Amino acid sequence: MTESRPRLRLFVPHPLAEGVAVALDRDQTHYVASVMRAALGETALLFNGRDGEWAARIDGLAKAGAALVPLRQTRPQAPEPDLWLLSAPLKKDRTDLVVEKSAELGVSLLWPVFTRRTNSGRVNVERLRAHLIEASEQCERLTVPRLEEPAPLDRILAAWPDGRVLLFLDEAGGGMPLAEAAAVGPAALLVGPEGGFDPDERRLLLSKPFVRPVGLGPRILRAETAAIAALAIWQAVVGDGRSPPLR
Amino acid sequence: MTESRPRLRLFVPHPLAEGVAVALDRDQTHYVASVMRAALGETALLFNGRDGEWAARIDGLAKAGAALVPLRQTRPQAPEPDLWLLSAPLKKDRTDLVVEKSAELGVSLLWPVFTRRTNSGRVNVERLRAHLIEASEQCERLTVPRLEEPAPLDRILAAWPDGRVLLFLDEAGGGMPLAEAAAVGPAALLVGPEGGFDPDERRLLLSKPFVRPVGLGPRILRAETAAIAALAIWQAVVGDGRSPPLR
Incomplete structure (x- = not known):
């Protein structure tokens, strides 16, 4: 042009x-x-x-x-990576960050998940949606990530769709490095709240056949850092990180 | 314990x-x-x-x-990845984000770099240092990233140290995907300002034998997103992303 x-x-x-x-x-x-x-x-x-x-x-x-x-x-409309992010609400500015970066880093669906240690009981869905749209406009994607209705972790796990692996960012360790575990087909990343998952939640997660615990290395990452880093790594390793820029 | x-x-x-x-x-x-x-x-x-x-x-x-x-x-003190980040100053809150995430994502040296399109002419070095220390304390690393004196891009390039590759996040495209280009030994990532590098700067960069242009995929990332994503990818692919968590 x-x-x-x-x-x-x-x-x-x-x-x-x-x-x-x-x-x-x-x-x-x-x-x-x-x-x-x-x-x-x-x-x-x-x-x-x-x-x-x-x-x-x-x-x-x-x-x-x-x-x-x-x-x-x-x-023309083109296929995009199939990557979900399940993320516990954080403080307002940290949630905004996760939402904005989710759109930029090519998430197809964002799902706010309530956990036992989630501090923020309310989620302003309209506000999140507006952020997703604005970030999608700016980063030049051809879609806006779908925003799922916020729900408690146990209810989400109980109705988990067939054929999608839940890559659980497990601060307690023991998981494979995300870069090695990412190649699973349709995936969802799960990031807990600042206080992490509680032991019962961890047990519940690890009992599910579709859940794989993964790690991001030795440092203790803030929740929003873990979410952003995991999205970037997934795209780089199995998503569209190898595609050239649009212009 | x-x-x-x-x-x-x-x-x-x-x-x-x-x-x-x-x-x-x-x-x-x-x-x-x-x-x-x-x-x-x-x-x-x-x-x-x-x-x-x-x-x-x-x-x-x-x-x-x-x-x-x-x-x-x-x-005990232990070796840490050798990764520099050269980053153009952004708006205050976006710079704070890059600084905080640099520490969390294991940067060994942070170097604020002035480019032609850098809006923020001043950098409060003491403020950045305080942020680096606080983030290092929280993420449980054993070091605080070195903070280099802010300097103009051309001066940094003119005195570039032997043996370190500068991975230049090139929005204009043509570079290798970062995940493929990362394995170069001691590395530095270079992220431009919101407006990107100007054509003369790009030419100067590409003329240097130690510079390798790299890409992060098809979407247009904000500067701070590019910095954080690149750090996460580098650590996952050639850094310590495969090490288990500390506890």
């Missing part, structure tokens, strides 16, 4: 097809019109997780909603 | 030997006495980067300085 890259990239729920106008919601319109001060005729990139990425022209900027018309597909 | 693990772990500059009392400085004394409300006789762990880790007894708690007496070595 000789033209410069659009500065706006937006996730929309609508189908994307040439010439079929898309209306932005109130928040996105505010962002586009007031924060970014976009002009009529400016090009933005749109994606919806299904129809690839499209260059679209801003055709309307009313206060109630902007209208964009997709002009041409800039990237 | 049957006794519970001490809740205090402190880095001190002094030599550590059985029975030889160590005085804490004013800040550490405040932390121990006022923040943690430690009592006389309580055990703390001490390390200095040279003499391993020691269990020490709090023998004095005067306002001007606490005194601790090392009783027995709990861990």
